[in-house]
Amino acid sequence: xxxxxxxxxxxxxxxxxxxxxxxxxxxxxxxxxxxxxxxxxxxxxxxxxxxxxxxxxxxxxxxxxxxxxxxxxxxxxxxxxxxxxxxxxxxxxxxxxxxxxxxxxxxxxxxxxxxxxxxxxxxxxxxxxxxxxxxxxxxxxxxxxxxxxxxxxxxxxxxxxxxxxxxxxxxxxxxxxxxxxxxxxxxxxxxxxxxxxxxxxxxxxxxxxxxxxxxxxxxxxxxxxxxxxxxxxxxxxxxxxxxxxxxxxxxxxxxxxxxxxxxxxxxxxxxxxxxxxxxxxxxxxxxxxxxxxxxxxxxxxxxxxxxxxxxxxxxxxxxxxxxxxxxxxxxxxxxxxxxxxxxxxxxxxxxxxxxxxxxxxxxxxxxxxxxxxxxxxxxxxxxxxxxxxxxxxxxxxxxxxxxxxxxxxxxxxxxxxxxxxxxxxxxxxxxxxxxxxxxxxxxxxxxxxxxxxxxxxxxxxxxxxxxxxxxxxxxxxxxxxxxxxxxxxxxxxxxxxxxxxxxxxxxxxxxxxxxxxxxxxxxxxxxxxxxxxxxxxxxxxxxxxxxxxxxxxxxxxxxxxxxxxxxxxxxxxxxxxxxxxxxxxxxxxxxxxxxx
Amino acid sequence: xxxxxxxxxxxxxxxxxxxxxxxxxxxxxxxxxxxxxxxxxxxxxxxxxxxxxxxxxxxxxxxxxxxxxxxxxxxxxxxxxxxxxxxxxxxxxxxxxxxxxxxxxxxxxxxxxxxxxxxxxxxxxxxxxxxxxxxxxxxxxxxxxxxxxxxxxxxxxxxxxxxxxxxxxxxxxxxxxxxxxxxxxxxxxxxxxxxxx
Amino acid sequence: xxxxxxxxxxxxxxxxxxxxxxxxxxxxxxxxxxxxxxxxxxxxxxxxxxxxxxxxxxxxxxxxxxxxxxxxxxxxxxxxxxxxxxxxxxxxxxxxxxxx
Numbered sequence: 001x002x003x004x005x006x007x008x009x010x011x012x013x014x015x016x017x018x019x020x021x022x023x024x025x026x027x028x029x030x031x032x033x034x035x036x037x038x039x040x041x042x043x044x045x046x047x048x049x050x051x052x053x054x055x056x057x058x059x060x061x062x063x064x065x066x067x068x069x070x071x072x073x074x075x076x077x078x079x080x081x082x083x084x085x086x087x088x089x090x091x092x093x094x095x096x097x098x099x100x101x102x103x104x105x106x107x108x109x110x111x112x113x114x115x116x117x118x119x120x121x122x123x124x125x126x127x128x129x130x131x132x133x134x135x136x137x138x139x140x141x142x143x144x145x146x147x148x149x150x151x152x153x154x155x156x157x158x159x160x161x162x163x164x165x166x167x168x169x170x171x172x173x174x175x176x177x178x179x180x181x182x183x184x185x186x187x188x189x190x191x192x193x194x195x196x197x198x199x200x201x202x203x204x205x206x207x208x209x210x211x212x213x214x215x216x217x218x219x220x221x222x223x224x225x226x227x228x229x230x231x232x233x234x235x236x237x238x239x240x241x242x243x244x245x246x247x248x249x250x251x252x253x254x255x256x257x258x259x260x261x262x263x264x265x266x267x268x269x270x271x272x273x274x275x276x277x278x279x280x281x282x283x284x285x286x287x288x289x290x291x292x293x294x295x296x297x298x299x300x301x302x303x304x305x306x307x308x309x310x311x312x313x314x315x316x317x318x319x320x321x322x323x324x325x326x327x328x329x330x331x332x333x334x335x336x337x338x339x340x341x342x343x344x345x346x347x348x349x350x351x352x353x354x355x356x357x358x359x360x361x362x363x364x365x366x367x368x369x370x371x372x373x374x375x376x377x378x379x380x381x382x383x384x385x386x387x388x389x390x391x392x393x394x395x396x397x398x399x400x401x402x403x404x405x406x407x408x409x410x411x412x413x414x415x416x417x418x419x420x421x422x423x424x425x426x427x428x429x430x431x432x433x434x435x436x437x438x439x440x441x442x443x444x445x446x447x448x449x450x451x452x453x454x455x456x457x458x459x460x461x462x463x464x465x466x467x468x469x470x471x472x473x474x475x476x477x478x479x480x481x482x483x484x485x486x487x488x489x490x491x492x493x494x495x496x497x498x499x500x501x502x503x504x505x506x507x508x509x510x511x512x513x514x515x516x517x518x519x520x521x522x523x524x525x526x527x528x529x530x531x532x533x534x535x536x537x538x539x540x541x542x543x544x545x546x547x548x549x550x551x552x553x554x555x556x557x558x559x560x561x562x563x564x565x566x567x568x569x570x571x572x573x574x575x576x577x578x579x580x581x582x583x584x585x586x587x588x589x590x591x592x593x594x595x596x
Numbered sequence: 597x598x599x600x601x602x603x604x605x606x607x608x609x610x611x612x613x614x615x616x617x618x619x620x621x622x623x624x625x626x627x628x629x630x631x632x633x634x635x636x637x638x639x640x641x642x643x644x645x646x647x648x649x650x651x652x653x654x655x656x657x658x659x660x661x662x663x664x665x666x667x668x669x670x671x672x673x674x675x676x677x678x679x680x681x682x683x684x685x686x687x688x689x690x691x692x693x694x695x696x697x698x699x700x701x702x703x704x705x706x707x708x709x710x711x712x713x714x715x716x717x718x719x720x721x722x723x724x725x726x727x728x729x730x731x732x733x734x735x736x737x738x739x740x741x742x743x744x745x746x747x748x749x750x751x752x753x754x755x756x757x758x759x760x761x762x763x764x765x766x767x768x769x770x771x772x773x774x775x776x777x778x779x780x781x782x783x784x785x786x787x788x789x790x791x792x793x
Numbered sequence: 794x795x796x797x798x799x800x801x802x803x804x805x806x807x808x809x810x811x812x813x814x815x816x817x818x819x820x821x822x823x824x825x826x827x828x829x830x831x832x833x834x835x836x837x838x839x840x841x842x843x844x845x846x847x848x849x850x851x852x853x854x855x856x857x858x859x860x861x862x863x864x865x866x867x868x869x870x871x872x873x874x875x876x877x878x879x880x881x882x883x884x885x886x887x888x889x890x891x892x893x
Contacts, residue, residue: 090615164626168619175860176618178610202622203868206630207875213732214637221721223728225637231646231725239879240633290871294882306882587750613858621861625868632872636879661820665813672809675851679802769853776851780844787840791823792833 006549008092009509013099014078015405020103021070026476027110028062031055033469036429040462042450052446053129054148058113060132061152064252065159066106068386071394072255073102076170076194078405082500083188085179085518087511087544090172093553093589098166100557105158108561112151118569119147128152131444133245134215136226136237141219147568150219153212154564160205160212161560167201170194179499181518185279188498188521189272192279193258196286200247200254203290208244211237220567235300242293250289252386253353254282256393257324260346263396264328266496267343268335271522274327281320281327288317298366299373307366314364321357325350340494341415345396348423352388356381359434376454377437383430387468395422395475400494402479407487407506414478421471429464432457497522502536513540547595556585620770624777631781634736635788638729645724651793654717656710663706664786670699671779674772684762690755693768696775697748700741707738730789737785740778747771800850808850815843 007013035055038046047055077095081088089095112127119126129148130139139149174187174195187195214225215237224230226237265272272278291313294302298310328350337343359381363369372378395418402410436457441448448454492501501524503512513536516523520530559581566574609615677692711731719727751771754760760768819839822828828835849855854862 091619168622168626171622172615172619176609176611176613176615180610182610199867202626203629203871206626207633210630210633210637213736217721217728217732223722223732224725225641225728230722231641231644233640233644233883236637236640239882240637243633243875290874302882303885305885611858611860613860618861618864621864625865628865628868628872629875632876636876639876640879640883657820657823661816664816668809668812668816671847671851672805675805676802679805773852776847779851780847783840783843783847787819787836791819791836 003549005554006096006551008088008096008547008549008553010077010081010088010092010095011405011507011509013095014074014076016099017070017077017102018074018405020099020106021067021074022476022479024062024066024106024110025071026472028059028067029469029472031059031062033465035059036462036465038446039448039458041458042448042452042455044447047446049446050129051124053131053444054113054124054127056444057128057131057134057152058110061109061128061156062106063386064132064248065156066102066109068252068390068394069163070102072197072252072390073098073166075190075255075259075394075397075401076166079401079500080170080173080191080194081177082404082503082507082511083191083498084174084177084182085499085512085516086173086177087515088547089169090177091169092547093550093594094165094169096550097553097557098162098169100554101158101162101165101560104557104561105155105162108158108564109151109155112148112155115147115151121146126151128155133241134237135241136215136218136234137228137232139215139219139237140227141222142227144219149215150568153215153219154567157209157212157216158560158564160209163201164205167198167205170198171202174198179515179518185276186518186521189261189275189278189282190255190258193254193261193282196282197251197254200251200286200289204244204247204251207240211240211244214240216567220570235297238297238300239294242296243290245296246293247286247289249385250285252390253393254285256349256390256397257282259393259397259400260328260349261324262496262498263342263346263400264331266400266494267338267340267346268332269338269495270331270335271497271525271527272327273330273333274323275521278324278327281323284320285317288313288320292317295364295366295369298369311364311366315361318357318361318364325354325357340399341410341412341419342396342399342494344416344419345392345399348419349389349392349396352384352392352423352426356384356386356388359384372437374443375437376433376441376443376457379443380430380433380437383426383433387426387430392422395419398475398479401500402482403489403493404500404505404507406482407489407504408482408485409489409493410478410482414474418471418474418478421467421474425464425467425469425471427464429461429468432460432464436461492524497525499523502533509546510540510544513537545595550589550592550594552585552589552592556582556589559583559585614766616766616770617773620773624773627777627781631733631736631784634729634733635784638733638789641725641729645726647724649714649717649719649723649726651726651730651789654714654719655790655793656713657790659706659710660786660790663703663710664782666699666703666706667779667782670696670703671776673699674775678765678768678772681760681768682762682765686755686761689760689768690752693748693752693755697745697752700745700748700775704738704741704745707734707741733789734785737778737781740781744771744775744778747774799856800853804850808846812843812846815839 004012004016034047035052038044038052109128113124116123116125126147128134128151130144130152134149134152138144174191178187217223218225218227224232226232226234228234261272261278292310294306294310295314298307332347359377363372363378363381399410399415402408436454439454440452441454487506489505491504493505494501499516499518502516516533516536519533520527523533526532559578562578562581563575566572566576566578611618673692673696677689677696680686680688680692721727721731748771751760751768819836822832822835848865854865
């Protein structure tokens, strides 16, 4: 147990991220099911409006920050050092720190569900409730008097620290710790997409940090950054939030695109079609991702010039995305396809992401968006791209890399059930939402009138959601049941081409007995110009130094939620205690002898 | 591939650059977005305060010019400290590290004086948009300076204990990067907030 | 050790002197009413010059790997673009609303 608390091994940290994120994924899914149960019929009064607000806020916040990002991080952690031929990341203790901060931030955020009585309120009344993007000035003290929004902003600040630290870590790791011969254009596509994603993280998160600070000052100290009565403009919040928020959705999708770009070649027994183009498209998407933020604000009266500019940039970003889709199809075309569950999910990703992308293109037309915005049409779009895209991609990654991470194979039979139920469930759940939205059903409403004519759509959506729930439980069961099986997975169960498949499953603590020298993009495959890499020796030729663990990442991380709790309870001494823990932790960390 | 000289152990790196230095430049890039957002907020709200005091009534250019000189000189001191440590002259190294920290403290003292003066003149954090954006922007900068001073003093104490030498030059260099960045942000703030009213 | 060429103490002192002089000029431009029409562009150029000097010489970017310049320059340009866009949007919207 102690070794898990002090671990600095990227593989263990990856597993920690995986299980924690999966747990939060189940929580977010449960929140969704309650939402869908509520909305299955008009004038439903299962939960109160106040509770409903907390449900959709926490569903969105949990899924984005506590499930999807950390599930991607699980793969960044476990797989990236293996793919680049390294023994660990550049800063192992910082890596552990990121995980602990994520865990503690997620716990703080969810503690709000039961913290009501501490604030003199009922249970289930102080969770964040202003929507996952918390528009001002609903979030002002005047309109959100309770601690709900405080939980949200403090929780997100903490999570932001975790993401930023990981961002710096992975940028340096990918650039500076590659094996000899691993030139940038020989990097596996997943590693490339991760690198691009981390640049988005380190540029976008500071912006939301500032937005949250301004909101905090408004709520805690009485400033008027977003309060009209004091001259503030609530639109500034939207600008700052979406300047972060739009890059954030690319942060959510690019890693999954990277996973697909690994899975498709392996199960087509063909290299990725147009590797260079796929890589450059990813870079272009990241750049353009910074230029489109106000397409979330078409209904706020930006004016015709701004509307046109952002509509234009938004349409532009469909191009590199479309390019990738053609390249993925080109990879499958003419390949020797093996329809493992991983490939099924990868193909599912392509299909579902196309649908989500198409609704996105319709959003790009500002006049059309005026009808779509803030309706269930947008909910359909985001779920097609985030569930049909990111989550299906992450599922593909799970089936692909589970043998490497745990040494056990997942059941393909259960995998098929999981896949088909998921695809059926998600289309049943989210497709009708396009129509419900166009028929006028707004977002974030806790009930609706039968006269609106969207009842049938809601019924279908709820059925679909529960099917997704069952499908996810099948996955959960599949994952858990492998823990009881013996470790029998071979080095390379799928015949993959990249370095992670050259070592045992699971890898030894030092990853590679000998750091390989890489001569091609597909080291393990026979290609036109290269023979496959020689197998690595069974044992390391000399003892390999493995850094030990450290308590300081965990201890330092603890200071952050303590500070947040102090802020929540408006008790400065507690904030100072938390700060002291952080400072002492940093000093002890800095002076601790730690050899790479 | 190239070796990076990272003090105690020379680890092979694929770009031949020190990982800590690379991470720090990435961090500084990230901080550009942080201060950029704060400065943008200041600029967007410029001239939109509903009540006074207004910038031209209260900003003291001579005083702030002195603060600016002080910070610029502290950057000079920092760079001299690094050069001394790199050539092994720890006596000079200690001296210039201390001077940098002291100049930083002078700057902070000046900020304290300026803030309390402004408050006495009626400009509080919540008085108007100018107050809010001004204090949050310069306060964030001041917090960064404070961290820098603590960092410098920590190095100075390490040097006093004989634990800082040319082998740890990279640490001093990274400290310098931080310190100069904080100075550079002040250059922007001085221009945008004080001189361009 | 960092980089091939290296600035000398003399260079550092010269840079410091230039920084001081430029600051004096900036303050001077501020105080002389005749310069007020060109105040903003002149101050922006002068402060950009100081910024560049500190980054190139004190932060050693002139002599270091070009990659560090990319790591810093990219986000810096992004921050500038963000600032400019926000100003355009806010002041543009203001003009639209007030019909000016």
